[in-house]
Amino acid sequence: MARRVMYLYSRQLHFSNQCIMPDAYQPDWDIYTCHIEDKPAIIGLDLGLRRFAPLTRKPYSIFISVYLKHPRPDGFPHGDEFSKLGVIEDCLVQQLETSLNAHFVGRTISNGVRDFYFYSSNTSGYEESIAEAMAQFPDYRYECGMKEDKTWELYFDYLFPDTQELQRIHNRKVLRTLKQHGDIAERERIIDHWVYFSAEAEREIFGQQVERLGFAIEGRPVDEKGPQPYGLKLSRNDRTDEESIDSAVMMLWELAQEVNARYDGWETVIVAQ
Template sequence: MAARVLYLCKLCYFPNQCFMPNDYRPDWDIYTCHIEDNPAIIGLDLDLRRFAPLNNKPFAVHISVYLNDPRPDGFPKGTEFEILGEIEDHLVQQLELTLHAHFAGRTISAGVRDFYFYTADPLLHDKFITDAMTRFPGYKYDYGVKEDKNWELYFDFLFPDIQEFQRIQNRKVLRTLKQHGDIPEKERHIDHWIFFSTEADREQYWKTIRSQRFTVEGWPLEKDSELPFGLQISRNDKTDEDSIDITVMYLWELAREMNARYDGWETVIVAQ
């Protein structure tokens, strides 16, 4: 069985010029990192990047909930993780209803779960947070609010760097493949696209990667683009996360060094 899956990831991942709030669709994902030298997991709504900052929600509200029994690495154990999920649900429901707040992201690190919201007016935020947390008397918590017109908390703290953003996009496609029964251990044809500002750069890129078993499939041209000269290459590869990340990040990093744009990959589902 084979079905075609297309993945195109544009590197301009803060496209404020594409302000289309009617098209907003929550797009939550997570990634691992470090916060002040402690391992951390950050979850955020990636689709907010398309139209943030929201001028009518310039205040950032944060709530810190302290774990009662964290693991040595600072992350919650299974049972407490479930309770934190309930706390999150109540905070989101309460602040969306009372402050018309938008839930932007969450972090977990060093035994603390932090939740981040944006709102137009933080008046009485302390009361509303307390009302939500009364359901969980066994948990200590703090909260605060600050003006953040440019949504720096979202873009500079919660949002992943450009490399991690690329890996997140890879994982999204791999999840789709898995949902359709893909067998990641089986190699199959995978196409990649890269675009360049000059034909000379494109030729140099190809000379650099040709020894890595890639094959040229085409030379697409986008006449009205700043990077009009395309290169479509292919190679047989597996679709497990490590294999995809190694290949895609190699091509992506090389493109970045040459001021080119890695523009995505396409493959087929191999389910038997």
Template sequence: MEENEYQPDWEVYLCQIESRPAFIGLDLNLSSVAPLEEQDKVVEVTVPLLSVREDGFPEDTEWEALGEIEDLLADIFETGLEAVFVGKTLNGGFRKFYFYAREVLMVEHYLTEVAEKFPQYSFEAETWEDPEWETYLEFLFPEPGDFQKIQNLKVLRNLEENGDNPEVIRQVVHYLYFPNEASREKYWQEIAAKGYAKEEERFEPDLAETPYKLRISLASKTQEEPIHDMVLYLWSLAQEYGAEYDGWETSIERGDTTT
């Protein structure tokens, strides 16, 4: 993987691990190149939290130290082990970091360098062979519904950065692609009953598997909960019809809710 060409895409999402709430952070863009043949060994570093809330997450005062540990660990492992930092979890009172490395014989040596900088913490490393990158692709990588939520949040962040007022109701436009006209029509009949408007339908011959396009809209605020509810409904229903949900867009509204 050429570092000067590769652009990471780190995201964090909330899920459950062993029936307890968990945050998983990972570089999503690695899925486009995984598995890397030469980095076929997992290094899992476990760091117990010093102060744990009932939900298994740290107190606010500990986040800064955990961030510093992450930065140093990634720097030392990437340099010393030629490792790729792929993800991290926070769950049940533990922060865990995941790397893929060429060789793991010097893991303890480099981990000691990190531990010396943070004597208040304990560190433990485990390693195993994983040539198919199952730890990354099957454990860390989000389920489809969680992945869609991540995409929603990216759009919402972009709106916020451009001054959008999420309280303002406006048209939110969605794009879907179907394998045939019949599935598109059945889908449309179902969502039309819920107030959606049809903006466009057309045939896209370049899309061999799902060439039947449907563009729809619904008036909504751009707050996280209503967007997730809307998108996950449309996405889930699309799965039933063999369709592809291809995202959403909306206008930036900077006014107040009274105009």
């Protein structure tokens, strides 16, 4: 049984200076691992906001730092405390949404501290609102603060992943979809990839290079409206476990970067038996 799953990067429109959250907005939460000040960290954020931020009506960032009671040696909480932090998060989100019309944009955990981040149009009484929510958790120490952040620097420069990590996040989304449909990751199948170039000569040189890596050239599509109109459709037999997909995709992505080309996604079939 084989069904086709397509994953192509859409050309996202960037809507800045939005007064209200557009109807097209859909939350898109995901997480990734990194380091914050040389300490292992996990960052979770709403990727769906990247199409619309910064919102001019929400120019203030608010943070709440909650200190873990018994962090592990790596600075992360034990399982039971992870659950408790989830309850704290729900209370803070409900309180700040209600009292300040704040929007929850992300969270980090590192070095024994869980940080929650919001953007709001109003910061009047924000400390009292946070204190009201945290009063339900008297055994947790916390700090809070706010700053004007019209360009949403906190979101884009601190929480948002770099380009490579964003690519891996997209890969994981597709792999989760495959798994949900019963895909057998260990089974090899044809996986197609697309890359777009500014010049035909760059496309041909790239094609020769990746053919030596086991990729076959399946087509040369043209996107006349795009800034990089000369496409290359590649295929290779690969598995759909995370390591295999990341290895193939990141190799093509990095090679594309070297010639200022654009890696544009991949497509495969579900192999369920």
